[in-house]
Amino acid sequence: MHTLRQLSALIRLSLYDLYRRKDLVIVTILAVVVLVPMSFATPFGIKGASRYLNEISLLLVWLFVLVIAMTRTARIIPTEIDSRTIYPLLAKPASRTVILLGRYAGVLIASLSVLLLFYGLYALINTMKSAFFPWEVFIQALLLHISFVILVTALALLGSLFFNSDANLSVSGILIAGMILYGQQLPVLAAEHSLPIRAILHILYWLAPHCELFDMRTRLIHHWPAIPWLACFCIFLYALAYAAFCFGIATWLFNRKKV
Amino acid sequence: MSSVITIDHVSKSYGTCNAVSDLTLSLHAGEILGFLGANGAGKTTTIKMLLGFFSPDSGQISLFGHNPSDASTRQRVGFMPETAYYYPYLNIRELLSFYGGLCGMSSSLIRQRSEDLIARTGLDHAKKRLLKTYSKGMLQRAGIAQALLHDPDLLILDEPFTGLDPLARIQLRDLILELKTKGKTILFSSHELSEAELMCDRVAIMKNGKLVLAKPVKEVVCDGNTNLERIFLNVLQAP
Numbered sequence A: 001m002h003t004l005r006q007l008s009a010l011i012r013l014s015l016y017d018l019y020r021r022k023d024l025v026i027v028t029i030l031a032v033v034v035l036v037p038m039s040f041a042t043p044f045g046i047k048g049a050s051r052y053l054n055e056i057s058l059l060l061v062w063l064f065v066l067v068i069a070m071t072r073t074a075r076i077i078p079t080e081i082d083s084r085t086i087y088p089l090l091a092k093p094a095s096r097t098v099i100l101l102g103r104y105a106g107v108l109i110a111s112l113s114v115l116l117l118f119y120g121l122y123a124l125i126n127t128m129k130s131a132f133f134p135w136e137v138f139i140q141a142l143l144l145h146i147s148f149v150i151l152v153t154a155l156a157l158l159g160s161l162f163f164n165s166d167a168n169l170s171v172s173g174i175l176i177a178g179m180i181l182y183g184q185q186l187p188v189l190a191a192e193h194s195l196p197i198r199a200i201l202h203i204l205y206w207l208a209p210h211c212e213l214f215d216m217r218t219r220l221i222h223h224w225p226a227i228p229w230l231a232c233f234c235i236f237l238y239a240l241a242y243a244a245f246c247f248g249i250a251t252w253l254f255n256r257k258k259v
Numbered sequence B: 001m002s003s004v005i006t007i008d009h010v011s012k013s014y015g016t017c018n019a020v021s022d023l024t025l026s027l028h029a030g031e032i033l034g035f036l037g038a039n040g041a042g043k044t045t046t047i048k049m050l051l052g053f054f055s056p057d058s059g060q061i062s063l064f065g066h067n068p069s070d071a072s073t074r075q076r077v078g079f080m081p082e083t084a085y086y087y088p089y090l091n092i093r094e095l096l097s098f099y100g101g102l103c104g105m106s107s108s109l110i111r112q113r114s115e116d117l118i119a120r121t122g123l124d125h126a127k128k129r130l131l132k133t134y135s136k137g138m139l140q141r142a143g144i145a146q147a148l149l150h151d152p153d154l155l156i157l158d159e160p161f162t163g164l165d166p167l168a169r170i171q172l173r174d175l176i177l178e179l180k181t182k183g184k185t186i187l188f189s190s191h192e193l194s195e196a197e198l199m200c201d202r203v204a205i206m207k208n209g210k211l212v213l214a215k216p217v218k219e220v221v222c223d224g225n226t227n228l229e230r231i232f233l234n235v236l237q238a239p
Ligand SMILES: Nc1ncnc2c1ncn2[C@@H]1O[C@H](COP(=O)(O)OP(=O)(O)OP(=O)(O)O)[C@@H](O)[C@H]1O
Pocket: B014, B017, B018, B019, B037, B038, B039, B040, B041, B042, B043, B044, B045, B046, B082
């Protein structure tokens, strides 16, 4: 009961923060205003062009949600410390683990709400535009995107206890982009190199988050068949486990942090 | 009498700076202690260790016989930091509701306590405004309200009088004395020697991280010619 009240207070604080700062709300509205007319358009009446627009809107949604979720998570703890609100916070009878979990959950809930809004709009527009909509792939894409957000925010949270906000966002950004582009090629690359580099690439392959697993945009746009549900759940579990691992280390660090 | 705060041979340094050296001090239930000393004497560092923000390099600290870094120990402690910074995007009600939630209070209890404290700290007229529009003294009042919200048995106030207007100062003094009659224990650090003289049972004076005087106020100012200010200067100027 006690811990639940604490968590709900912390989640509400994160939501107030995102809501009152207005920028999240404004950017969301802007994104909707840009995305909706774009998705409705069928330039020159060509079906391929409409798919192309869908692709751009999904890419924008990916980037937008990624940036919002990561910057917000990366700022939670540094802002508490810089603005010195950490002192009255830590003086309250809540453990640091609960504080970190509650604040993180709040940002995650806000980011996932924005994600759901965009996916809802995407489904709405596309069901209105054409008779066929690939619901199964759509739900898989949504589930994997949610998994992706959980994973990258946990990574940003962990980074925020090592680096300052800017360095954290750069490092996690490079890691995520690098893994999306080259994640699957790492073993091949490793085979081409000699020992020290090969070992580093292998370690990277096993330790870095496999962000390339979560992107189902192409399948969704081109109406390709769904992936096996077992694979989908395994990827989901992978994201949860990876996030739990990052959160565990973050908690361990936060509990030892001198303020 | 039972000891609420026990500080036993505590030292803490930041790199080469000895912020607190071999401090031993205790505080009994129902007592008001004025924690005095020049800038940089080690008052805030001691208070941070009392709240479990970090552990001493050596020595032991306990609150109500327990380790201050256990969350449950802090259930009985109210703290007001020396710099009044609170979430600028909340209003005072939301702030108190947040802190009340962290203390595990029910929403009806939070509502009742916060209305009472908002009125007592004179923030009634500004309760709908966001904290970012508050003046320094108003934030300080918000700090008092949040420290008292969960009706703690021990209050640790770091320079509570800073930035308060004369009326608010008198109200805070009355509030602290009222809390004492209810059996609460209070430690406050301050540069306001006259306030300390009026309110405290005991004063402790720190100099360069060391405790140089800890005595009941009555003993310090027993002879009609001395006041706390003179004692303070004598102690600090002594080689
Ligand atoms: N984070 C820190 N890093 C390095 N030195 C610090 C840090 N915090 C405090 N100090 C040093 O420790 C000493 C004690 O500081 P502290 O804040 O406890 O003093 P204080 O008695 O509260 O002073 P004031 O009356 O100005 O608030 C000072 O010399 C200060 O410079």
